[in-house]
Amino acid sequence: MSNSDRVPFGGPIGGANAAGEDDRAAVPISDVKTSKAKQRRQKKKQQKKRRKQLASIIALDEAEQTKKAKFEGGKKRGKDDDENEVTPVKRGAVAAATNGKKAKTAKASVNGNTKKGAKASKKSKAKSGEAAARVMNADDDDEDEDEEEDVTDKDTLQQHDDDDNNHDDDDNGDDDSDSDGAGGSGGFAGHVGAAMHMPSSSQVMPHFPQPISGWWDACPADVFAFLIQPITPQVFFSEYWEKKPLLVRRKERGHFDGLFSSEAIDAIVRQNYLKYGVNLDLTKYEDGERTTLNPDGRVRPNVMWAMFEDGCSVRVLNPQTFHQPVWKAISALQDYFGCMVGANTYLTPKGTQGFAPHYDDIEAFILQLEGEKRWRLYDQPEGVRLPRHSSPNYDESELGKPYLDVVLRPGDLLYFPRGVVHQAVSLPKSHSLHLTLSTYQLFDWAQYMQKLVPQALANAIEEDADFRSGLPRNSLDYVGLSKVDENPPQREKFIKQAKRLMAKLPEYASFDAAADQVAVENIHNCMPPCLSHEQQALSGRLRPRRGFVPKPLKMNSFIRIISPRAVRLMADGNNALLYHSFDNGMHYHAEEPQCIEFPLDFAEALEQIVNNKEFFPIRALRDIPEEMQLDLVTSLYDAGLLLVQPMDDEDEDDDEDERDESEEDEEEEDDDGDEEEEDDA
Secondary structure, three states: OOHHHOOOOOOOHHHOOOOOHHHHHOOOHHHHHHHHHHHHHHHHHHHHHHHHHHHHHHHHHHHHHHHHHHHHHHHHHHHHHHHEEEEEEOOOOEEEEEEOOOOOOEEOOOOOOOHHHHHHHHHHOOOOHHHHHHOOEEOOOHHHHHHHOOOOHHHHHHHHHHHHOOOOOOOOOOHHHHOOOOOOOOHHHHHHHHHOOOOOOOOOOOOOOOOOOOHHHOOHHHHHHHHHOOOOHHHHHHHOOOOOOEEEOOOOOOOOOOOOOHHHHHHHHHHOOOEEOOOEEEEEEEOOEEEEOOOOOEOOHHHHHHHHHOOOEEEEEOHHHOOHHHHHHHHHHHHHHOOOEEEEEEEEOOOOOOOOOEOOOOEEEEEEEEEOEEEEEEOOOOOOOOOOOOOOOOOHHHOOOOOEEEEEOOOOEEEEOOOOEEEEEEOOOOOEEEEEEEEOOOOOHHHHHHHHHHHHHHHHHHHOHHHHOOOOOOHHHOOOHHHOOOOOHHHHHHHHHHHHHHHHHHHHOOHHHHHHHHHHHHHHHOOOOOOOHHHHHHOOOOOOOOOOOOOOOOOOOEEEEOOHHHEEEEEEOOEEEEEEOOOOOOOOOOOOOEEEEEEHHHHHHHHHHHHOOOOEEHHHOOOOOHHHHHHHHHHHHHOOOEEEOOOOHHHHHHHHHHHHHHHHHHHHHHHHHHHHHHHHO
16 A cells, blocks of 8 residues: 555544644543544554455456456467467478468567557556556457458468568578478467466465566466477377477567577676586587687676677576576476476577587477577487487588478477487577577486385395395306306206396385485476465565564464475485475585475374365364474475465454454553542542
């Protein structure tokens, strides 16, 4: 509430005209005190009334904007379903996402700075910045929209052909670089209703309104869907994931706007302490040789840009450490994949190449942000599929002919599995900036089995005497590499017994314990979750509206773990161990694994907390004494792992009424005491 809305303190005593000292002196003391109490009560009632009115206005405004966004999103969804199509390219190894029609609605920018965004905000009559930012698109004119809906596919495709005239062909004349396929019609503004779940007014905290500022703020499933649209996640994981590349072309050059930029690199270097080799690399690839040209010490912007002008590529390692939109996107994707997601950005001068041909040990998503870059993909070397480690650099003479040769432009996406040999060069006319999102590094069955098998063997040795029985006498005389050709009967018997013991191992395997070990390693590898404004408010990370200390939790307070995938509950002896990533450093393995220890008696209650995805009251915790429930929940809340729903306005009003009544009782007691003193006098 602004200062102009507040009820001023003080004022005429008892409602009288305080014009002179004689008039004030004529009012009895008891009447003066009673009038003050009435004023305070009246003032509080006015404040509560105005707060409720303001909350009602915000709620109605949010409901109106949510309804508008859903309506526009529904219209857009219907159009996109008809317009987007996917066609196979290059032996079926790659799919090009095509856009059949151009979005018909004018798209307001995310921050509302463009004229069309202002026009959309004016038309929707948004009363707050939150509501204006939520309405990402609006029709310039209803009549124009009706007319545009009659445009034929032929006319629309002709418009796309005209758009393509602004782009030059790549050097090798590959037709792929000029195909009309465009995945995301309308970019973020055009798909906010169709591809994302907009928060309803009941999900937005009235005291901490925070509009969505980009697609990276959406829920994890929608963030991934936005990356690969119009391909659906179901199609992607069944046809492409770990199998073959996917190419998504888009007419909307601003599809990834706001995620990262070359200006962001400059700001990061100037405002933070970056070290060569740790946060940033300068590289060149000339005459078939890749070299790293990092100076010593801190990255200085003038030196970095001078070397960039001299032909060096700038690779920023883990830009999410310094740039929040990338951090938010990675945080959402970590929750979606259930494992670590990383990122690097590559700024390449025009007509240059920064890295030699190679393959990686990660699933790679290439997001083209600025300029154009030519990518060539080659067949995997013989015997190499889903490798667990990256390759050394290849000489181009070893590669043969690429099976995909394509130019990426802003808004395009290229996915390829680990093990695909690739190289990329920027075109002569402009620099190139792309961001690589990577995941599934050493997150495979091999990693799990490395935990499972030794554990199963240890259990078998302890519990089964067959594993402790001695080897046959002189058995080493007939087993070993040098004994293979002899193959005596004893050798076959020896191997048969070894296989019998191996077949018994699953009986002693602790499948869940091995999964817990993998999960703890994964949590240590991950970035800490990036909390939304509402989550920060509910987790106590923001300063309370009154004072500095948040209100104490109550037995009827509702709680929920912030991110179930960011915690892991294990047992060790007499302790329950809760590992989490909320205090992980922004740099990889900057901190030791974060763990909170509890008595084993708390294990059931902790399991209930970490597995419950909905808010529930503290008093509903099981298998823990009531007097310990608040202690357990408070420790988790203080550690920043919990969301606590605030009290409703009615509860706050009840508390204020109780305080008012207690103040009135105290004032009445004081009045009675003063009257008795006057009578005695």
